[in-house]
Amino acid sequence: MSVVRNEISLLNGGNGTKGSALAHVIGAYVALTKPKIMVMLIVTAYSAMMVAGHHVPSILLTVKTLLGLAGSAGAGAALNMWYDRDIDGVMERTSARPLPSGVVSARAAFLFGIALAALSTVFLAVTVNGLTALLSLAGCAYYVVVYTMWLKRRTPQNIVIGGGAGAFPPLVGWAAVTGHLSWLAWLMFAVIFLWTPPHFWALALYKNEDYVRANIPMLPVVKGFRHTKIQMLVYTLLLFASTLVPCFFHGVTLVYTTLSLILGIGFTTLAIRCLMEPDHSMVWARRMFFGSLTYVPVWFLAIVIGSRGMF
Numbered sequence: 001m002s003v004v005r006n007e008i009s010l011l012n013g014g015n016g017t018k019g020s021a022l023a024h025v026i027g028a029y030v031a032l033t034k035p036k037i038m039v040m041l042i043v044t045a046y047s048a049m050m051v052a053g054h055h056v057p058s059i060l061l062t063v064k065t066l067l068g069l070a071g072s073a074g075a076g077a078a079l080n081m082w083y084d085r086d087i088d089g090v091m092e093r094t095s096a097r098p099l100p101s102g103v104v105s106a107r108a109a110f111l112f113g114i115a116l117a118a119l120s121t122v123f124l125a126v127t128v129n130g131l132t133a134l135l136s137l138a139g140c141a142y143y144v145v146v147y148t149m150w151l152k153r154r155t156p157q158n159i160v161i162g163g164g165a166g167a168f169p170p171l172v173g174w175a176a177v178t179g180h181l182s183w184l185a186w187l188m189f190a191v192i193f194l195w196t197p198p199h200f201w202a203l204a205l206y207k208n209e210d211y212v213r214a215n216i217p218m219l220p221v222v223k224g225f226r227h228t229k230i231q232m233l234v235y236t237l238l239l240f241a242s243t244l245v246p247c248f249f250h251g252v253t254l255v256y257t258t259l260s261l262i263l264g265i266g267f268t269t270l271a272i273r274c275l276m277e278p279d280h281s282m283v284w285a286r287r288m289f290f291g292s293l294t295y296v297p298v299w300f301l302a303i304v305i306g307s308r309g310m311f
């Protein structure tokens with residue numbers, strides 16, 4: 001608490017009211033949890049809950065599961081920002097974050113992340129089940145330790161291997177409803193895993209200067225734009241193929257198949273346009289990134305409404 005009090009007095013600095021300073025600090029802690037990404041992670045977990053139970057899950061189970069997951073994801077994001085505070089300060093896109101801008105201290109961010117991770121794990125174990133708690137903690141640890149601390153600064157394959165972190169939420173949702181995992185839960189994991197490289201590399205292409213400045217070995221920095229765009233197309237095709245698996249092995253309706261085909265063809269077209277555009281133009285890279293943000297909620301909507309026996 002004293003850390004927060006210090007931050008409020010620092011912010012006050014004789015100007016503004018205590019109320020607005022407090023709101024500023026609270027806003028900074030919310031920003032530490034990367035809330036927009038958290039919303040998308042929650043969408044994937046909630047969709048998995050619906051498919052796993054063939055129905056809308058109870059409000060109580062939904063609130064407990066998604067609250068616990070949000071806590072773990074927020075903890076992971078805070079610990080990522082704590083560890084990456086040096087490079088976040090160097091990159092233009094991240095320089096206004098709470099740590100580089102000095103609104104939250106490194107110690108406070110670390111304690112916040114650890115406390116949130118511990119609380120959410122215990123909360124899920126006590127109110128949902130042990131497997132759900134374990135998977136949520138594993139997702140958080142994978143993001144912080146495997147991706148952020150180990151791979152991000154070492155290899156251009158950081159996103160490919162580290163992409164596993166963001167793919168945990170459907171497993172969390174599935175385990176919360178059934179107490180175990182099934183192949184369809186792992187298929188959802190695979191979909192996010194294969195989606196992550198084109199999602200991230202599209203952004204890395206038009207934010208390349210940032211990564212060069214921060215000396216982070218992202219694929220466009222190390223292997224160049226053309227190689228990255230080819231890899232994006234390869235992962236997009238693998239993603240497309242993985243989304244067609246339920247058409248053969250899981251009871252899905254024509255709605256699922258149609259939506260998956262539209263998404264697959266659309267995302268592949270974006271990847272090809274990206275590959276065709278000259279390196280100085282980033283029009284299609286930007287479209288690919290924003291297309292990736294549409295892909296996930298629409299695909300999860302498709303598997304929910306297109307699963308036979310749903311509702």
Ligand code: HEM
Nearest residue numbers: 036037040041044159162163165166167192196200293296
């Ligand atoms: C290791 C895997 C991933 C990496 C490295 C990654 C990286 C990034 C980066 C660098 C941004 C830009 C953030 C910004 O503008 O400050 C971003 C945005 C975003 N990502 Fe990812 N991402 C990953 C996985 C995911 C997953 C699994 C999801 C959800 C399913 C996701 C959802 C989003 C969303 C919704 C945004 C837009 C956020 C905004 O506008 O602030 N990402 N991602």
Ligand SMILES: CC(C)=CCC/C(C)=C/CC/C(C)=C/COP(=O)(O)OP(=O)(O)O
Nearest residue numbers: 037072073076136139140143165166168169
């Ligand atoms: C089950 C569970 C709790 C999963 C949570 C895992 C999680 C928070 C995944 C998000 C992945 C992500 C946003 C990476 C950002 O990369 P970056 O850190 O390189 O991006 P940055 O440069 O914007 O910080």
